[in-house]
Amino acid sequence: MPKPFALPVKQKVDLSTIDPKNTGTFLNKEEVEEETIKLKEEFQELQEKLNAGKNEAVLFVFQGMDCSGKDGVIKHVFSGLNPAGVSSYSFKTPTEEESLHDFLWRAHSKVPALGHITTFNRSYYEDVLITRVHELISDKEAKSRFKHINHFESLLENNHVKVVKIFLHISKEFQLEKLKSRIEDPAKNWKFDPADLMERKSWKKYRNYYEELLEKCSSASPWHVVPADHRWYRDYAVLSIAVESLRKLNLKDPEPIPELMTLLDEIK
Amino acid sequence: MPKPFALPVKQKVDLSTIDPKNTGTFLNKEEVEEETIKLKEEFQELQEKLNAGKNEAVLFVFQGMDCSGKDGVIKHVFSGLNPAGVSSYSFKTPTEEESLHDFLWRAHSKVPALGHITTFNRSYYEDVLITRVHELISDKEAKSRFKHINHFESLLENNHVKVVKIFLHISKEFQLEKLKSRIEDPAKNWKFDPADLMERKSWKKYRNYYEELLEKCSSASPWHVVPADHRWYRDYAVLSIAVESLRKLNLKDPEPIPELMTLLDEIK
Known part of the structure; x- marks a missing residue:
């Protein structure tokens, strides 16, 4: 199931060929x-094995335009796991x-044991996105950062x-609807950030820089x-990817220790 | 002055060609x-400029066999700086x-802003030294770690x-004298660790692994x-290297802000 979502490695990416409204079959x-x-039940079981074995870890990196549902997906997909x-x-x-450290410093300190x-809501990828849109770093520096990220x-x-990296892909129209509803619905006002309106003006730039990093930062993972215009499909797709990534680790059940039986007589 | 101490980059190293008793001229x-x-005065002045500018940082990495004087050199050379x-x-x-994170995790969190x-007394280089002597990692894994370190x-x-990396180079005889004195001198007993006697048996292995990393991990810095058999020369040499490394940064004096003068009249 998650197969169709994985991009081919080190190949040019054209996001316009992927429909944000797609809901598969x-x-x-x-x-x-x-x-x-x-899938949720399986996710919980796999987490328990992961935690018992302590031989592997999984880092989920979520990126996407404003309103693409990063908060929502973390809430809906990862709730239910043992905190x-x-x-x-x-x-x-x-x-x-x-800011007084290299751009990977804060992320490295938070990687899972x-x-x-661990889930990252935005990440070190912002350091080759918003920093480029705002012209805080040169293209040369961005290239150097791609290398460091890999x-x-x-x-x-x-x-x-x-490292499981997920780009939540929405349309420009979808973002407009979301932004409007955050203004119109008093209960959603707290989610509205006027800065989002500014960033929206750079939609095309963001798209280009995203396409570049999706290609350049694909060698290690x-x-x-x-497709994230439909929330229900977005959550289902991310859950599928998450479960599949844990399945692939071939996690073993914790080993039984038969010698423990001899202790039974000693417990008083 | 520090020139003679810097190893040529990416070249085979034979520590037996460097006399630990050398004291230069x-x-x-x-x-x-x-x-x-x-030099101490200059070191303090350079530190002040470094701190005012906040454009550069220096990480001193100290490695060396047990008893090579890592603690001593940090105490003698870096005392006097603004803490x-x-x-x-x-x-x-x-x-x-x-242990539940990658071998660079703890070091990365401690790098200077x-x-x-910042001084490191031992470092991530132990992860390609003691781990190899004790056969905790394979040669293949060591090679992979060299790459990650670079x-x-x-x-x-x-x-x-x-990143200023300094190997304190002592002779096997010097280590023997030091270990003996830690046993014989009651005031030094606290410094004695029986594990050092065990590690001493692997002197040759440590030397070989050191020679390998001195060659393989020289590309980035x-x-x-x-030479560290003479404490006075060791301290002098490290101080020279430290000062020279800060000189090379071409630190500027903090910029004057003439506009501040207009504020003078407003202070009441």
């Missing part, structure tokens, strides 16, 4: 409900302390930290592009 | 005293939490963090080899 939310329940083994970090404008799952992800992969 | 401690005072801008970390056996100086140091250098 499904027509509506009801059609994925049963499967979603099954003792899952952490979530949201990367905002760097603090003063963070073996046995854990090295960083390969360091993690070598250490058995699987591939990118997934998830 | 100097015969005794008295001959370097005056110069040491001058607000200098930090020192000593890397021991990894904690459980550290721009404007700061990438990591190049990430730091790209971010204007100068070169290594310095400091």
Whole structure:
């Protein structure tokens, strides 16, 4: 199932060829409900094995335009996991302390320990996105950062930290609807940030820089592009990718220790 | 002055060709005293500029056999600096939490912020030394780590963090004298660790692995080899290297802001 979402490695990407409204073979939310329940159960079981074994870890990196549903997907897909083994970090404008370090510093400190799952809501990829749109770094510096990102992800992969990168793909119209509803609906006002309107003006630039990083930063771990105009399909797709990435780790059940039986007599 | 200590980059290293008892053109401690005072003053001035500018940082990495004087050199050379801008970390056996992350994780979290100086007493280089002597990692894994170390140091250098690596070079006889004195002198007993006697048995292995890393991990930043059988010369040499590395940054005096003068009248 997740196969169609994984981009081919090191190849030019044209996001306009991928329909953000795509819902695969499904027509509506009801059609994925049963499967979603099954996948959620499997996700929990796999997490328990991951945590017991402590030989692997998974880092989920979520990127996407404003309103693409990064918060929502983390909430809907990762709720239900044992919080003792899952952490979530949201990367905002760097603090003063963070700005005084290399761009990977704050992300490296938050990567999952073996046995854990971590989600990044935005990430070091912002350092080759918003920084380029705002012309804070040169194209040359961006290229150098692509290289450092590939090295960083390969360091993690070598250490058995699987890096699963997901781009939530929305249309410009969808973003407009979302922004409007955040203004019109008083209950959603708190989610509205006037800066989003400014960033929207750079839609095309963001798209180009995204297409470039989706190509250049795919050597250590591939990118997934998830059509996200339909929330139900977005959540279902991400859940499928998440479960499949844990399945692939071939996690073993914790080993029984028969010698423990001899202790039974000694317990008083 | 520090020139003779810097190893040529990416070339085979034979430590037996470097005399640990070498003291350059100097015969005794008295001959370097005056110069040491001058260098210390310059070091302090350079640190102040580094801290005011916040455009560069320096990471000093100290490696060497047991008893090579890593603690001593940090104490003698870096005392006198403003502690607000200098930090020192000593890397021991990894904690459980550290072991559950990649081998560069704990070091990356401790690298200096721009404007700061940091000293590492041992470092990520232990992960290609003691781990090899104790056969915890394969030669293949060591090679992979050399690559990750070079990438990591190049990430730091790209971010204007100068990495200054210093190997304190002692003879096997010198280590013997030191270990004996730690047993015989009650005041030094606290420094004695029986594990050092075990590690001493692997002297040759350590030497070989050191020679390998001095060659393989020199691309992003070169290594310095400091003859360390004479403490006074060791300290003088490290101080020279430290000052020279800050000189090379071409640190500017903080910029005057003439507009501030207009504020003078407003202060009441």
